[in-house]
Amino acid sequence: MRTVPGRTDRVVVVGAGLAGLSAALRLRGAGREVTVVERGPGPGGRAGRVERDGYALDTGPSVLTAPGLIRDALACVGESLEDRLELLPLETTYRAQYADGSTLDVHADPAAFAAEAERVCGPGAGEEVLAYLQHIRELDRLQWDVFIDRNLDSPLDLVGRPVLELARRGGFGRLAPHVDRRLTDDRLRRLFSFQALYAGVSPFRAIAAYAIIAELDIGKGVWHPVGGIHAVPAALAAAAADAGVTFRYGTGVASLDLRGGRAVGVRLEDGELLPADAVVVTVDRPESLVPSRSRRVKPTYSPSCVAIHVGVRQEFADRAHHTISFGDSWRGVFDELTRTGRPMSDPSLLISMPSKTDRSLAPEGGQVISIVAPTPNLDLAPGIDWPALGPRYRDEVLQTMEARGWTDLTGSIEVEEMLTPTDWAAQGMAAGTPFALAHTFAQTGPFRPSTYPRGGPENVVLAGSSVQPGVGVPMVLVSGRLAAQRITG
Ligand SMILES: Cc1cc2nc3c(=O)[nH]c(=O)nc-3n(C[C@H](O)[C@H](O)[C@H](O)COP(=O)(O)OP(=O)(O)OC[C@H]3O[C@@H](n4cnc5c(N)ncnc54)[C@H](O)[C@@H]3O)c2cc1C
Numbered sequence: 001m002r003t004v005p006g007r008t009d010r011v012v013v014v015g016a017g018l019a020g021l022s023a024a025l026r027l028r029g030a031g032r033e034v035t036v037v038e039r040g041p042g043p044g045g046r047a048g049r050v051e052r053d054g055y056a057l058d059t060g061p062s063v064l065t066a067p068g069l070i071r072d073a074l075a076c077v078g079e080s081l082e083d084r085l086e087l088l089p090l091e092t093t094y095r096a097q098y099a100d101g102s103t104l105d106v107h108a109d110p111a112a113f114a115a116e117a118e119r120v121c122g123p124g125a126g127e128e129v130l131a132y133l134q135h136i137r138e139l140d141r142l143q144w145d146v147f148i149d150r151n152l153d154s155p156l157d158l159v160g161r162p163v164l165e166l167a168r169r170g171g172f173g174r175l176a177p178h179v180d181r182r183l184t185d186d187r188l189r190r191l192f193s194f195q196a197l198y199a200g201v202s203p204f205r206a207i208a209a210y211a212i213i214a215e216l217d218i219g220k221g222v223w224h225p226v227g228g229i230h231a232v233p234a235a236l237a238a239a240a241a242d243a244g245v246t247f248r249y250g251t252g253v254a255s256l257d258l259r260g261g262r263a264v265g266v267r268l269e270d271g272e273l274l275p276a277d278a279v280v281v282t283v284d285r286p287e288s289l290v291p292s293r294s295r296r297v298k299p300t301y302s303p304s305c306v307a308i309h310v311g312v313r314q315e316f317a318d319r320a321h322h323t324i325s326f327g328d329s330w331r332g333v334f335d336e337l338t339r340t341g342r343p344m345s346d347p348s349l350l351i352s353m354p355s356k357t358d359r360s361l362a363p364e365g366g367q368v369i370s371i372v373a374p375t376p377n378l379d380l381a382p383g384i385d386w387p388a389l390g391p392r393y394r395d396e397v398l399q400t401m402e403a404r405g406w407t408d409l410t411g412s413i414e415v416e417e418m419l420t421p422t423d424w425a426a427q428g429m430a431a432g433t434p435f436a437l438a439h440t441f442a443q444t445g446p447f448r449p450s451t452y453p454r455g456g457p458e459n460v461v462l463a464g465s466s467v468q469p470g471v472g473v474p475m476v477l478v479s480g481r482l483a484a485q486r487i488t489g
Pocket of ligand 1: 014037038065251
């Protein structure tokens with residue numbers, strides 16, 4: 001692994017999202033003097049929070065997986081997860097709702113999940129599910145330490161038995177046929193392949209190695225942090241501050257102060273110069289701050305989304321914490337999102353109602369609900385006028401939900417927050433997507449931008465969803481760790 005040469009005593013971390021916080025905790029734990037500079041008013045970045053009229057709306061992630069990575073980050077400064085966070089495992093990971101009117105509850109307990117699959121999909125489905133869960137567990141075991149939780153400097157780093165084994169198990173074929181060969185019922189096939197979209201690719205184009213995303217949620221389970229997902233960055237930032245990390249909120253880094261191939265500090269937007277021996281950049285477009293030699297072909301970005309977060313005066317007592325509401329269209333959805341660049345004509349939606357589990361998030365008799373509707377990004381569909389279309393699209397999504405059983409949803413809304421691709425772009429995110437570079441084969445593993453770009457300043461490293469290993473809460477926590485390792489060795 002290539003590491004930063006020379007002194008690294010004082011480190012500036014740019015960005016207090018989950019990647020920056022993960023890096024800061026590790027660096028502080030390794031004895032560095034760490035300052036985190038964040039343009040926003042507090043920690044969290046995309047894992048943001050809006051509080052209004054008694055409702056606490058998480059505006060970013062809703063599905064929390066791999067809590068061991070949070071535990072690990074806190075342990076770097078000698079803290080235990082239990083002292084900072086209360087994590088509740090969800091017994092029902094997802095409720096899948098299908099266009100034919102059937103529903104299938106994914107249980108964290110494999111036997112209960114298999115029984116449910118058998119009930120909904122018929123004899124043999126339970127056994128298929130158990131065999132498939134075993135299969136993706138093995139794929140995960142093969143990949144985690146080799147591809148994901150590791151700094152990769154070259155594709156040659158991958159040469160070895162696990163890659164051959166992954167190839168033998170079909171990991172480099174396409175995900176959709178990989179799943180189809182192992183599961184007979186179309187509903188189970190969708191349930192184990194929609195996660196490709198978390199990685200920004202269609203299951204018809206994604207490599208089968210991405211079957212392991214379903215291991216992260218369906219296989220290993222989903223948790224809810226009491227206080228909402230924003231409680232995670234809040235806890236990490238509090239632990240970091242208590243361990244001696246300095247936070248500078250409300251001021252951005254305008255540029256790096258470069259001398260002789262190194263950064264000697266960062267220039268803040270208010271003109272102040274913060275000296276540094278090393279810098280960790282976690283912003284969505286690292287190239288906006290860090291010059292590098294690597295010239296890339298035009299990057300492919302993930303689809304974006306319209307996110308609608310509402311506080312409603314209604315209980316929706318029969319609803320689950322997370323619902324995947326599938327439309328009838330399937331291949332068509334991915335074509336619209338990744339090829340033709342149109343909003344979904346028959347939407348599939350991720351609907352989360354965390355106040356079902358955590359009553360601290362909504363007033364008595366109310367709920368908070370987040371709806372994520374994938375959309376094409378602004379590179380693919382530059383002509384969609386989201387400020388004009390947004391309100392109509394919002395109505396359409398809410399009407400779709402009402403037609404799928406969320407009766408009188410629109411009428412019971414008390415507070416609301418909506419973000420469209422234009423909003424993500426205004427926050428500085430490339431192609432107007434909060435999901436960064438898609439995990440196409442050419443942007444995966446050693447082919448994804450490195451945590452330590454060649455030809456860049458020798459003491460500047462990168463973390464976050466735009467670099468290795470990738471997008472999502474677990475991956476950016478890992479990227480913070482990998483970036484810190486470039487500095488600490
Ligand atoms: C609606 C939505 C739903 C999602 N759902 C899920 C989910 O269910 N599960 C999941 O695992 N993931 C989900 N994600 C993805 C996940 O939230 C992100 O991958 C992750 O939070 C990104 O973290 P980060 O630290 O890389 O970036 P960020 O959180 O964006 O952090 C970067 C920080 O840098 C700051 N910054 C930028 N420029 C500067 C500058 N020049 N100077 C100083 N500071 C700067 C920004 O303000 C920001 O705080 C979702 C995201 C969104 C938006």
